[in-house]
Amino acid sequence: MTKIDYSNPTLKHTPLYNQSAEINARFTSFSGWEMPVQYNGITLEHQAVRNSAGMFDISHMGKFTLEGKNVISQLQNLVPSDLNRLQPHQAQYTVLLNQQAGIIDDIIIYHQGTDETDTEKVVIIVNAGTKDKDQTWLLEHLDPGTIKFRDLSADKVLIALQGPQATSYLESLVSVDLKPVKAFGHLETSIFGQPAFLARTGYTGEDGFEIMVDSTVGIELWQHLYNVGVIPCGLGCRDTLRLEAAMALYGQDISDTTSPLEAGLGWLVHLDTKGDFIGRKILEQQKTEGVQRKLVGLKTQGRNIARHGYSILSSGQVVGEVTSGTLSPTLGYPIALAYVPSELAKTGTVLDVEIRGKFYPTEVVKRPFYRSTKRGND
Template sequence: MANSENITESLAQTPLYKQGVELKARFTSFGGWQMPVQYSGITHEHQAVRNAAGMFDISHMGKFTLQGKNLISQLDTLVPSDLSRLHPGQAQYTVLLNHQAGIIDDIIIYFQGTDTTDIQKVVIIVNAATTHKDKTWILQHLDPDTVQFQDISRDQILIAVQGPKATSYLQSLVTANLSSIKAFGHLETTIFDQPAFLARTGYTGEDGFEVMVDHHLGLELWQHLNHAGVLPCGLGCRDTLRLEAAMALYGQDIDDTITPLEAGLGWLVHLDTKGDFIGRSVLEQQKAQGVQRKLIGLQTQGRNIARHGYPVLAAGEVVGEVTSGTLSPTLSYPIALAYVPTSLAKVKQQLEVEIRGKAYPATVVKRPFYRSKNRVSN
């Protein structure tokens, strides 16, 4: 972690950067951006999201709008999920795949609907560090004569309002009944009489919304929510929250060498209900023969925290590697994700993690590590 003055000027800053400075946030480099890692403290912010509400500046994430005829069927060839089943106002968390079925990125596709001229409209949110790569890949595989693609990443502020009280803080600002929106539902509305896109999605394992608005409204909304009592939160607690919910972090838990079946994302692969897509043959083979490695959940004891890159051992031999690990603020014990051979991926399997040159016991446990009672259904 570093203070803002110690970070190079080459890093990009979100439109809410100055608000973070005013709130005395600590900043860090993330995906080419200068991002707040914490404001009032990681544990304090984590508990606010689990018990009340917190807000995150996630304006660094990539944001695309697409429209055109047969848009959904074209996008359907890029992902293993069946997009044809989406209705207007619904979204699909999924993954872009390369020809080896490796994960180029994990993304959310929001289907806004089809107009009277058969033009379909979609919003896609992607990870910050992969925005250019994703844009290039998508454009390579869409028909430029029928699809209009717009990169609005720098034009819009994105604020995630997360926690059991998140809906109540936002409800007073919109006329739509937010409680009627299911998980991964979304709508276009207004906040302070200005256009806003709201989606019941997030990266914390809690209920909440992600709100996309223009710069002026984003600044106004951030200040309003802060004054109303929504706690500003940084990447530090965003990481502990998503890890408790066993949500993958791109570049650590998943990347372009790992398939969704290896990563425990088999629920995104709809081989039986859709046609051909990039990487399908590899996934069919893995489905038939089984994968050689799997992403697992690990629990260690005391303060023995298994961090990213630490070796996983079985019978004294290195068999895998930790991808993410932390001391869970909610559960009060260390948790981690790791890849190991499939034969060692069973729940209750006893393994070890090498921490600073010494092996410590670790047990394979079910994921997610924590499941909130506040989450709404799809």
């Protein structure tokens, strides 16, 4: 294979960069990385994931392992979710919180199990733009005497294989039966004779797996999947897919100034089943008194797209701001997420969005905007 290097030297590149460049991907800057935004068109790639299978290079994301005594109990203090519910080979989507219950990052914690010496092993996947911040926060709050922390971000490739046919493409490469693996289940196996970590997780609203392997195996796996017909997908359709599924994007829909209760992530907050944790007092107060604003889903008629940063109005007064918005390829109409006062967050409320100096009605609707009927083992 001819080595291609079209790279921007000021940005970081994943081990799969050249594979994308060889098939003429269009690139963009994202969280300090030069990443594919699209290959053959956002709509085509979006529809491939909804109807068959697509693959994403998500190797830019942070990948940590924690190993030692009482890893789960130490992480309990950093998240609002009750990690004691986790069994080996299960995972929990959750959030790291600061003292004000603001979201430092949204993460997935994978419990890999406990060995005969009572040593627990955990994998944590974090966002690319917050990796260094997350690592610093974790190291500040975990006991270095009992936990070994490793940052595998530069050593591992991460490929998201997503869509109703994703499992059939992957199961031909492994010796284990993937059908019994439920959503947020994970396992260790091998691909091309090398160790592989597989998790039934994703950011598209469809069934699929995220696959973590060494770089050389990742390059071989990407090329194999491409050769057998899996559609390569970029950040463009990753955004439209996750927005249809109403999955939050860190830095837009959630941040260190938004709480999980404001962001509609109350299902991650387990006040009744766990003890103290960072941010608990604020969440207890919000639970008792209610929050002043909420993240809502919006549906707009025609092709009037409410983009990030656009103002939301009620009775002529600005009351909120759009955090994410797009024209839904699946639904055929514009959808958006926005923070509005809690009293305006009821489904069916009609507000206005300002688009290039004009005002268009937009309706608060239930989330997610789209729910797959083709998902596997939920």
